[in-house]
Amino acid sequence: MNYLILIGAVLLGGVFVLYKKPNKLYTRLLLAFSGAYLLSVTVLHLLPEVYSHNEDEHRFHTLGILILIGILIQSILESFSKGAEHGHVHLHSNSNTFPWLLFTSLSLHAFTEGLPIHSANDNLLWAIVVHKIPIAIILTTFFLHSEFSKVKTFLFLFIFSLMSPLGYYLGETNNWIQQYHQEITALIIGVFLHISTIILFESSENHKFNLQKFSAILLGILLTIFTLH
Template sequence: MNYLLLFLAVAVGYFIALFLKKKELRNMEVFLAFSGAFLLSITVFELLPEVFETPSKSIGVYIMLGILLQIFLEFFSKGAEHGHVHLHSENKHFPWILFVSLSVHAFMEGFPISEENNLLLAIIIHKIPVAIILSFFFITAGYRKSTTLFFLFFFALMTPLGSFISTNYNFVHQYETQITAMVIGIFLHVSTTILFESSKNHKFNLTKMTAVIVAVILAYLI
C-alpha cells in the first residue's frame, strides 16, 4: 500500500496539472511552503533523533554529504525538486539530465520510510505540488503526451523502488544510519530552499506563514 501511495502522489499531481491555468499555478507557492515546512519538521522531529541515538561526528559528515549531493543534483535539475522547472520550449527531446537527477533524488528519499516514522506522509505531501508544477510545465512547453507520461511514470517508480530495496535487502541495513543521514541532508536542503524561495523577495505573507506554522504543528502532533 505504501508503494502505491507514493506512486499515486505523482499521478494525482499530473491530473491536477491537466486542469490548471497559469495564473492558478501561483497559488502553488502556499502548498509548496506547507510541504516544505512539513518535510523539514518530520526530518527534525523524527529522522534526526533516530540517527543521533548514538552521537557521532561521522553522522554530521553524512548529513553534509547529503546536502552536497543535493546541490550537485540541482546543478542538473535546476531546482525541480522544490518547484522550479526550466524546460526549453524549442527543444522537445526527452530531458534525460532532468530525469536522471530527479530520479536519484526520488530514489534516495524512499530509503528511510518505515512504520516507525511519518516520512511516508511527508514525502507524499512534498511530491504532489512538485508533480503538479513539473507536469504543468511539460504540458505547457508542448512536450508530447507520451514523453510526459514516460517521464512521470518512471519518476513515480523511484521512491517506491528505494523504499522496497531498503525494506527487503539486508545488506542495506548495514548502512541504514549512514543512508538516513544522507537523506536528512537532502531533505534539509530541499525543504529550507522551498521555504526560502516560496515567497516573493524572500518575505512571508500571512497566508504562507500560517501554512508553515500549521505544517510544523501537525508534524509535531502526528
C-alpha cells in the same frame, strides 16, 4: 499499500494539471506546506532516530559529516534538475529534446527519498507524498508548455513515480542497505534539509512578509508536532 500511495501522489499531480489547472498560488502554498512538513519530520524524527542509537563521539562526528555530504549531493543534483525538487524548473523549452539530465536527477532524488521510509513512522511517508504532488504539478505544467505530448509527459511521470517505491523496497529488503541504515539515513537527512530549507526560506516576492505562505508553513510544523509518535 504504501507503494501505491507514493505512485498515486505523482500521478495525482499530473491529473490535476490536465483537468483542474491548479492556481499557481495554491501550488506554492502546498509546496510551502510540504517543505515545512518534511523539515519538521526530519528534525523531530529522523535526526533523533539516527543519533539515539549511538554513544560514540566519533560516530556522532561521522554522522554529522554524512549529513553535510547529503546537503552537497543535493546541491549537485540540483545543478542538473534546475531546482525542480523545490518547485522551480528553469529549462529552455525544446519539444525535440527530452531533458534526460532532469529525468535522471529527479529519479535519483526520488529513489533516495524512499530508502528511509521503512524504518520511519508514517509522517515521513506522508511528508514525501505531500511533497510529490506540487512537484508533479510543476513538472507536468512544464512538459505541456514545452509541447511534449501527453503520452510522453505521463510516461515520464509514471517512471518517476516508481523511483521512491523502488527505494522503499530496497531499504526494506536489501541487507547491505539495512546494515548501513544509519549512515544512509544521515545522507538523506542532508538532502531533506537542503530541499526543505530552500522551499521555506527562499526570498519572497519583493522581500515582503507573506501571511499565506507563513500560515502554510506553520500548519505543516504544527501538524507534524501533534501527529508525531
